[in-house]
Amino acid sequence: MIISIASGKGGTGKTTVAVNLALALKNVRPVQFLDCDVEEPNAHFFLKPHLVQNQTVYLPVPEIREDRCTYCGKCAEVCAYNALAVLQDTVLIFPELCHGCGGCSLLCPENAIQEKGHRIGIIESGSAGSIPFSHGKLDIGQAMSPPLIRAVKKTLESDRTVIIDAPAGTSCPVVESVKGSTLSLLVTESTPFGLNDLQITVETLKELAIPLGVIINRSEGKDKLIRDYCQRENVPVLMTIPLDRAIAVAYSEGKTILDIQPLYKEKFLNLFEQIQSLI
Amino acid sequence: MKQVVIISGKGGTGKTLLSACFAALAENKVMADCDVDAANLHLLLHPEIQKTHSFYGLDKAKIDPEKCTGCGECVHVCRFDAISEIQEANFLVDRVSCEGCTVCSLICPAEAIQMEKTKAGEWYVSQTSYGPFAHAKLGIGEENSGKLVTEVRKNAKELAEKNGRDLVILDGPPGTGCPVIASLSGADLALVVTEPTPSGFHDMKRAVQVARHFGIKTACCINKYDLNASNTSQIQEWCKKESIPLLGKIPYDESVTASLIQGVPFVEHTNNSTATAIKDLYEILKNFL
Numbered sequence: 001m002i003i004s005i006a007s008g009k010g011g012t013g014k015t016t017v018a019v020n021l022a023l024a025l026k027n028v029r030p031v032q033f034l035d036c037d038v039e040e041p042n043a044h045f046f047l048k049p050h051l052v053q054n055q056t057v058y059l060p061v062p063e064i065r066e067d068r069c070t071y072c073g074k075c076a077e078v079c080a081y082n083a084l085a086v087l088q089d090t091v092l093i094f095p096e097l098c099h100g101c102g103g104c105s106l107l108c109p110e111n112a113i114q115e116k117g118h119r120i121g122i123i124e125s126g127s128a129g130s131i132p133f134s135h136g137k138l139d140i141g142q143a144m145s146p147p148l149i150r151a152v153k154k155t156l157e158s159d160r161t162v163i164i165d166a167p168a169g170t171s172c173p174v175v176e177s178v179k180g181s182t183l184s185l186l187v188t189e190s191t192p193f194g195l196n197d198l199q200i201t202v203e204t205l206k207e208l209a210i211p212l213g214v215i216i217n218r219s220e221g222k223d224k225l226i227r228d229y230c231q232r233e234n235v236p237v238l239m240t241i242p243l244d245r246a247i248a249v250a251y252s253e254g255k256t257i258l259d260i261q262p263l264y265k266e267k268f269l270n271l272f273e274q275i276q277s278l279i
Numbered sequence: 280m281k282q283v284v285i286i287s288g289k290g291g292t293g294k295t296l297l298s299a300c301f302a303a304l305a306e307n308k309v310m311a312d313c314d315v316d317a318a319n320l321h322l323l324l325h326p327e328i329q330k331t332h333s334f335y336g337l338d339k340a341k342i343d344p345e346k347c348t349g350c351g352e353c354v355h356v357c358r359f360d361a362i363s364e365i366q367e368a369n370f371l372v373d374r375v376s377c378e379g380c381t382v383c384s385l386i387c388p389a390e391a392i393q394m395e396k397t398k399a400g401e402w403y404v405s406q407t408s409y410g411p412f413a414h415a416k417l418g419i420g421e422e423n424s425g426k427l428v429t430e431v432r433k434n435a436k437e438l439a440e441k442n443g444r445d446l447v448i449l450d451g452p453p454g455t456g457c458p459v460i461a462s463l464s465g466a467d468l469a470l471v472v473t474e475p476t477p478s479g480f481h482d483m484k485r486a487v488q489v490a491r492h493f494g495i496k497t498a499c500c501i502n503k504y505d506l507n508a509s510n511t512s513q514i515q516e517w518c519k520k521e522s523i524p525l526l527g528k529i530p531y532d533e534s535v536t537a538s539l540i541q542g543v544p545f546v547e548h549t550n551n552s553t554a555t556a557i558k559d560l561y562e563i564l565k566n567f568l
Contacts, residue, residue, distance in 0.1 A: 008317045010290010010453040015478070039454035040288050040485065042478035080337055080381050101358055101380030140485060141492040143425065143457035168290040168453045169316040172422035175375050191539040193295070197317040204420040207375060220536065243533060245506075252476040252507035 002162045003275060004036075004181040006205070008197030010168035012187045013217035013241065018165040019046040020257050021185075024268035025161060026130055032160040033128065035135035036177035037167040038121060038148045045254045049133035051126035057136070057151045058117025059100040059144065064091045068112035075104035075113060096143060121148045125155060132157060146176040153180075170200045175208065182279050183211045185238070190216060190223045198226065202233055211278055212236075215271075218243040238274045239267060280439050281568045282432075282447040284313070284466040286490070288482025290453035292472045293502040296535060297557065298450035299323035299544035302409040304561045308446035310407070311435035312414040313462040315400065315427045320450045323544055326405030326412045334415065334427050336399030337379025340372045346391035353383035353392060375420040397421075402430050404438065411438040428452070428461035436465075446568075455489045463493050468568060470526070471499045475510035483514070487523060498524045498567060500560055503531040526567060527560030529553060 005018040018033070025031050035043040044051070062075065062084060073086040083098040084091060095118040105113040120142045125134040136152040138145050145167070153176075156162055166177035166184075178184050184205050188194040198214070205212055212235050216223050219240040230237050241247070241257070250260045257264045285294045295312075298320055302310050312320040340361070342353070349368025361376035362383060372383075374397075384392040399422070402415035413434035415427050435447045449466070452458040463469060469490035473483035483499065490497045499518055504511045511528070518525045530553050538548035546554045 009319070010287075010317070012291060039456045039459075040290075040478070040482045042289070042481065045477040045481070078381065078385060080379050099378055099380060101378065101382050102356070103380055103382040103385065106356060106382065107385060138456060140455065140488045141460070143460050145454075145456045169424075169458075170420070171316040171417055171424045171458075172378075173454075173456065175420050175422075179376065191536060192322045192542060193319045193539055196319060196322060200317065200419070204375075207420050218536070225540075243536065245531070245533070248503070248506055248531065252474075252510055254477045 002164060002181045004164040004166050004178040004184045005187060006166040006174055006178055006184055006201055007168060007187045008170055008201035009188070009193055012189050012194060014187050015042050015046065015165055016217070016251065016257065017185060017187050017215055018163050019043055020264065021268050021271065022047070022131055022163045023256060023258050024265045025272055028269065030160040032132045032157050032162045034152055034156065034162060035165045036149045036152050037165055038136035038138045038145050038152065039167060041135040041137055043165050044135060046256050047128035047131065047133060049126045049128035051124040053125040055123045056119055057121050057123060057148050059098065059120050059147050060102065060115035061095040061098045061100060061118040062093055062104045062113045063116040064093070065112045065114060068110045070110055072109065075108055078103045078107050099144065100147060120144060123152055123155065145173045149173060149176040170204045175204065178205065178210060179208065181210050183213060183275055185213050185215055187215045187217055188226055189218045190220045190226055192225070195225050195229055199229065202235060213238040213275060213278060216240040236278065239271045280445050280447065281467045282449065282465060283468045283470055283564070283568065284449040284451045284462050285470045285472060286451040286459060286462065286486050287453060287472045288455060288486035289479050292474045292479055294472050295319045295323070295450050296545060297472060298448060300546045300557045301448050301561055303544040303547050304558060305446055305448060307444050308410060308448055309435050309439040309442070309444045310409060310412045311431050311447060311449045313428045313431055313449050313458065314452040315415045315431065315458065316417045316424050316452070318414055318416060321414055322542055324407040324409055324412055325542065326403070326407045326414065328403045328405045330404040332402050333398050334400040334402055334430060336397055336421055336426070338381070338394035339374050339377045339379055339397045340383050340392050341395045342370050342372055343391045343393065344369070346389050348389045350388060353387055356382050356386055378422065400427050402427065402434065404434055410444070411442055413438060425457035425461035428458045432462065432465065455485050459489060460493065463490055463495050466495050469495045469497045470564065471497060472502055473499060473514060474503045475501060475507040475514060480510060480514055487521070498526050500525065500527040500529065502529045504528040505530045524567065526563045527556060529556045529560065
């Protein structure tokens with residue numbers, strides 16, 4: 001089972017929910033944690049994993065074999081990303097624009113293009129107690145996070161309950177992270193910002209046909225704005241976490257909700273029961 | 280004309296909160312929302328849209344079932360796992376996963392795959408009571424947010440030139456990837472908003488590194504600074520060591536939520552020490568530019 005945690009808006013509490021859910025479940029069933037927010041991986045601050053493995057991730061980008069190239073221009077013609085430009089007697093390659101689709105090397109009539117690795121980031125893996133843990137870290141200045149996210153997801157152990165912490169937003173990195181999930185939890189807050197971004201995320205995930213549940217963080221009690229919307233869209237609200245300075249302070253100290261309020265363990269276990277009933 | 284982009288690395292540190300306050304405080308400026316996949320600034324500026332434009336991303340593959348012979352060659356070449364065999368010899372493109380590389384359409388022996396033009400969002404030029412506003416909305420599950428950000432930035436700059444405005448304030452996206460890089464290009468200053476949490480600090484360092492990588496002058500401010508005094512002083516020390524000017528500190532204030540619910544820039548909603556801290560921050564920022 002794969003449970004991904006997404007939100008649209010940043011800073012709503014994805015990592016908080018993901019980490020606490022993983023910790024609540026770890027004695028009940030085997031859990032694995034994947035932090036797919038490769039631009040800003042933060043779950044390690046709370047799970048404090050012992051990271052023992054370090055793997056560099058490369059994107060395959062073209063390399064021209066000058067001895068074979070006839071400068072015919074086919075590669076630049078087929079590249080949808082303008083990552084190649086063919087001049088009279090040279091080919092310019094822009095690796096930061098390349099998506100690694102392999103089209104140029106596949107379609108070169110002279111077989112003059114081979115692929116070489118262009119470093120985009122690293123994956124660090126290890127374990128937080130009984131929880132196998134991996135996260136990706138995109139190199140500074142790299143634009144392309146989806147290939148790194150795909151690489152993080154390759155470490156997935158399908159016999160475990162896998163918790164995926166997704167990045168903020170609703171575009172390609174989020175889609176890449178949540179794709180294949182059994183269910184996605186959407187963490188929102190009781191503000192028009194929270195609602196606006198929840199709407200976009202719900203629409204995106206419905207497109208992917210992933211079952212959904214909503215968690216309202218920093219709840220102000222009634223949460224009418226969010227609840228009315230969820231009811232209209234037929235998306236269940238599975239849990240609320242109140243606006244509480246103590247939780248914010250604990251977060252700033254790298255502590256989990258379970259650390260400061262052990263009663264929440266039951267709440268997160270109850271959340272998991274609800275998830276099971278939805279899938 | 281000067282362009283300031285507000286970034287943070289970590290989401291939810293207060294980029295939009297500050298952008299909206301600056302909209303209320305700054306004179307002669309243009310506002311822009313570069314967080315195109317979760318745009319929020321319009322919820323505080325209440326724009327009247329004057330111009331709507333469709334934004335087209337990369338074309339997406341479509342298989343013609345009449346022509347398809349079911350050979351499966353497309354599945355082999357697709358590196359984005361965007362094509363799957365839904366039934367025997369019946370292939371379907373997952374449009375959300377398709378990155379528009381066109382390789383499948385080029386190699387299909389039956390010429391059964393066409394690339395289709397796909398609307399990937401909209402951009403807008405608007406008027407608000409705070410002045411002109413450039414913003415956009417990325418389509419559901421679309422990619423290429425970087426390109427759309429570039430479009431928004433271009434519009435904001437044009438609006439400033441046309442209206443004789445000397446400042447562009449850009450509300451940036453979270454993260455360090457494609458849309459952030461697109462927001463930064465051509466900016467005169469990146470203001471990094473952080474918070475005194477381990478993730479806020481960690482992500483701020485990454486945001487500063489990205490801005491530096493592209494040669495953009497960087498300054499910083501700390502939101503919710505009184506949540507954790509020891510983290511705040513660590514951030515201050517780091518800024519000092521790295522020669523990054525710290526332009527202001529804003530306290531943790533639960534009344535911020537009320538201003539967001541009412542859809543009003545905080546400095547126009549509440550007059551307290553938090554509002555004063557934001558006003559002071561803006562004065563320092565203005566002089567720093």
